[in-house]
Amino acid sequence: MALIVEFEVPREKFALSETLRSVPDATLEVGRVVADAPDSITAYLWARAPDFDALEAALEADPTVRSLTVLTESADERSYRMTWNEPIDLLVHVMTEQQGTVIHAANRGGAWALRVSFPEGDALEQAQELKELARRNEFSLDVRGIHRTDEYRGAKPEMTRPQQKALMAAFEAGYFEVPKGVTLAELAEAEGVSHQAMSERIRRGVHYLIEQTLVTGGGGDDDENENDE
Incomplete structure (x- = not known):
């Protein structure tokens, strides 16, 4: 711990x-x-x-x-x-x-x-x-x-559904590959959200994954926070 x-x-x-x-x-x-x-x-x-x-x-x-x-x-x-x-x-x-x-x-x-x-x-x-x-x-x-x-994770919001969807869409479209398979603007347009919203969701989602998997070893809950940014 x-x-x-x-x-x-x-x-x-x-x-x-x-x-x-x-x-x-x-x-x-x-x-x-x-x-x-x-x-x-x-x-x-x-x-x-x-x-x-x-x-x-x-x-x-x-x-x-x-x-x-x-x-x-x-x-x-x-x-x-x-x-x-x-x-x-x-x-x-x-x-x-x-x-x-x-x-x-x-x-x-x-x-x-x-x-x-x-x-x-x-x-x-x-x-x-x-x-x-x-x-x-x-x-x-x-x-x-x-x-x-364990107390800290309980007090923090889990990864949200929009963040999960943004990360999956980015991964499947090759956004994380070198060279990139899609730009952030193209990804945002395909998902029907603003450029800023897509940027925020990917950034927050990646930060959550790093903190939970590399630092604390925790995980998210797919069934919660479906409507949050």
Whole structure:
């Protein structure tokens, strides 16, 4: 059984603070972080911004970004794979010393809200270690909650029927193949939904599958949430 710890950390102590300073209207959401090595961290990012050219210029100039690849794009949202250029002390500590996995992060004003999965252990001890790490690095770390994964899954919505249908349609049409067998716009038109709705359903569905299968090992319920987005 794993533990989920939710906390906030100042954005300059995590990543992409220069990007957020340059493009303050951008909304960034990290759906998965992979520590390939202590000095190599790959993140998968979803972004909304009024000007994607400005956002991508800021990302490429950000000192924490080593490389940037556009994965998907639409009029109002894009997804990226990026390698962070410098190890982030907090993140590397979480990944290596405590065997933690960052499963979600989102910028909120001047802070990042992170959700981290840990192997079963003493939650209070792990939270205290994180707070001590923050104190040594002279920044604040606000623990928002600690959950067992069974409790956490019970409190979260399952994958919805529209998300399941969108993922199946995308898979069957070759959307996930290289090269793609269909564009997102074509997929949305075939399913009779807006481009934005299809993008949101695929993104949320993929995020759910990663979190449930690779992180918590749970599963969805096909009979529930049929009408939700």
